[in-house]
Amino acid sequence: MIRRAIKVTLNSKLIIYTLLLLLSTGLFIGVPSYRIAKHSLEEKGHTILMNGVHSAIHLMAEKNRAVQAGTLTLEEAQESVKVTLMGPKNTDGTREITSNFNFGENGYYIIYTIDGREVLHPTLEGLYVYNEVDKNPKTNSPFYLVRDKIEKAQSGGGFTTYTWTYPYSDKLGEKIAYSEIFEEWGWVVSAGTYISDFNQEATPILQLTLFLIGFSVLAGILLSGHYIASFAKPIMSLERAMKAAEYGDLNKVKTIKRKDEIGRLLTGFNHMIEAMRASKIQVENFAYYDSVTGLPNRNKLIMETEYMKESANQKTYLLLIDIKDFGILNSLHGIGYGDKILGELGRVLKTLSYACYRVSGNTFAIWLKSEHTAQIQEQFSEIIEGIEDRMNNAVFANKIEFFVSGTTSMFLNETVEGYIKRASLAMQYAKANSIINEVVFYSDEMERILQHETELKEAFSQDMYTDSVFMAYQPIVDSTTGLPVGVEALARWTSSTFGNISPGIFIPLATKHNLMIEFSQVILVKIFNDFDAIKKKFGASVYCSINISPIMFLHREFLVYFKDQLALHNVMPEDIVLEITEDVFITDLKQVRRIMDQLKRMGVRIALDDFGSGYSSMNYLKNLEFDLIKIDKMFIDEMHTDDKAHFMFKTIVSIAHAYGARIVAEGVEEKEQAELVRASGCHLIQGYYYHKPEAL
Structure with a gap:
């Protein structure tokens, strides 16, 4: 074998060299082409x-x-x-x-x-x-x-x-x-x-490349060194371009006049580069920019935060902005209206001399730099004032307000996601405490508070199926006789871990964490199980008033579930009053009317709760028929010390009577309040003056 190798002629060596050269060059071209494609x-x-x-x-x-x-x-x-x-x-x-x-x-x-x-x-x-x-x-x-x-x-x-x-x-x-x-x-x-x-679809590219390699090898055996040199040059330039393309540098190669495989390969490569350039631009725009606002998105924020970490020479603060009640605005006026708000806010933010981003939904981010945290609030107050002026000068049905959060300054040892997480925790804290248009800086205490909320949610999700969650009942008294005509069912929670938890805490908690449907079903069952005891304790003729959350009232299976539970527990519909608040009307007034009509045909009565606390109550009173109207406690608290509150109370009573509804005054705690309520023409009273809520 050694002797035969020595006898190989120069021509054979050239052919072998050409063969190896073409094979290696073809592989350098084909493999990256396939990978890139x-x-x-x-x-x-x-x-x-x-x-x-x-x-x-x-x-x-x-x-x-x-x-x-x-x-x-x-x-x-x-x-x-x-x-x-x-x-x-x-x-x-x-x-x-x-x-x-x-x-x-x-x-x-x-x-x-x-x-x-x-x-x-x-x-x-x-x-x-x-x-x-x-x-x-x-x-x-x-x-x-x-x-x-x-x-x-x-x-x-x-x-x-x-x-x-x-x-x-x-x-x-x-x-x-x-x-x-x-x-x-x-x-x-x-x-x-x-x-x-x-x-x-990349396989044909590999097959084509292999075909060209084979064809070139055959041609190389027949061609002279001069011809080899004539195509080696363009192949080398193509190789360089392919290598550059692997690293994202999409450069074309210089084309040649030849129409053979090499010429077509160069032309095809240039066409591929053009397609990849267009695709890269499209993908980058989609990946890094928001289509509604035109602002850079969360991906761009993360990428640029890395650059900012490397070049920061002063303290850098990330502020998150969240539009207050954006979900309600969407529900009231439609998604198109919400997109219009987002688009306008995007246009406003793009005019600022700060880096602004749309992080997600209606949450936006702004980078601010300062050596002193006190200056951040000052800077942001100017920014938010300018944004509000421009936003509210646009054609919107509501004044736009913002939740704002902040973080501490960022240093090189901070991860980007960790930094954004801290800003998000500060935003959650701002929302939970209704802090509007004010910078809230992150602290470890916030995370502890939010962690406590998580633990509270976990405990509640388990306890609501046990006796730890139970019902208390507060009589509604006819002041002319002093006897109860009804009772309101009120949920109570005594946790083995956290003790007595106020409904003002666990009701919003259930709503926030999507537990309200399950909780409402559990409560209905507990109330219906208590019904015989209610009648025995408060009188056979009393009705039971039950608060129904908007999400439960509008749930597609609510009516079926409610009917089934009435029948299962042998409860008469005439003994039930369902209390709803005006929050239920935000979604679809026609749907609410349809549900109310079906309940009324069953014999169930409907009460409008917290009347007077919202700006739309009068409109709903005009368009819907309520059996009872419960006047919000805020009027009762002030009516014996504030003539305007007393006048407003009497006016509401007159209006409600005009629409054929009975009135219940909630939160009556003092004798003087009770006398003024009776004198105003309202005889159904609920409050500590007569009875506190009590378990059976």
Whole structure:
């Protein structure tokens, strides 16, 4: 073998050299080409999934507006969305994928509820999948893929990568899904497919490259060194461009007049670079800028925070701004109105000489630099005053107010996510304490307080099913006879860990943490179980007044559940008064009227609670028929010391009587108050003057 190698001619050596040169050059070109094309296709796939989710959410928002307008029921709107996103439902509960949305050969939409039940799926619709885990056999600990999707959706959207079997096969493949939440329905919308569905189109590029290598090797054997030199140069320039492209430097190569494989390769590469440039710009805009406001988004904030850490030469503060009652404004005036507010705020913030971002939803961020924390409040007061002036000069139905949070200054040892987390904790504290238009700086005590709230929530979620949560009843007295005509059911909580907790704490806690539906159901059962004892203690003719939260009252299954519980506990509808506040009217007045009409046909009476505390009470009194009106305690507290309050009370009584409703005065605690209430024409009184709430 050695002797034969020595006898190889120069021509053979040149051919071998040419062969090796072409092979090595081809590999240098082909492998990076395939990798870049594959990566580009995967990035394009990411964009397709994100755009698909955004399209789905836009469709849901459109259908939700139709629901709010009364042209569709919620069920019709939701089924219409499912049919559009996937296809009609078969008799066996499955759905064929017939929609026009294309996420690759095996891609489709999945929709979950926030507790992990599948709302939309080709075969698993209606199943509880919250604990579904990744099928990768190499993982040491389970990866809960559905939880990950829900958590990322609730955090503003994100990608989940996991291992799953291909359809009708035992073969495992890597899947990717993008998820966001549609808050109005509590749906987590996810679009996913196998990564191979996107990057398999890169295979022809590899095949073409291999073909060109083989062709070039054959041509190189036949061509002279001069010809070899004629194409070595452009290949070397192409190689340099490919290397640069790997690091994101997308430069074209100089084209040549030749029309052979080398010329076409250069032209094809330049076309690929043009496509990658356009795709990169589009992806960067989508990844780093918000479409509604045009401001940089959270991703850009994180990236630029890293740069700021490296170059900071003075204390740097991150302020978060959150529009007060933005959800209510959206509910009252529509999502389009909310987007108009966000867009206008974005335009205002872009005129500031500070770095501004839209972090998520209606939360914005501003960087301020100063050596003294006292100056931050001064700077921000000027900023917020200017923003409010410009915002409120625009055509909006309501004055715009802001929650503001702040953090301590950032140093090099602080992580970006940790920094943003502290600002978010300060924002939560500002909201919890209704601190408006004032900088709230982060402190460790805030985290302790919020942690305490979390512990309180966990305790309440367990205790509400036990005797730790019980009912107390406060009589409503007819002052002309001194006898009770009804009782109001009031929830009480005595925790083994935290002691007696005020309803002013645990009721908002239940609402904030989405426990109100469960809590309301538990309370109804406790009250109905007490009904015989109520009648025995307070009189056979008394009614029971029950406070119903807006979220429970408007829940699609409320009427069915309420009827079932009445029948189960043998409680007469005529013995029930449901108390609602004007918060229930924010969503859909027609829906509220429909529910009230059905309850009244059953024999249930409806009371408007806390009348006079809101700016819309008179309007609801005019448009809806209430059996009772409970006048807010604030009028009672001041009527014996403030003539205006007394006059207002008498006026409200007259108005309510004009609309045919009986009046209940709440919070009467003194004899003088009781006498003034009776003198004003109101004879139903509830308060400590007559009775305190007491357990049975």
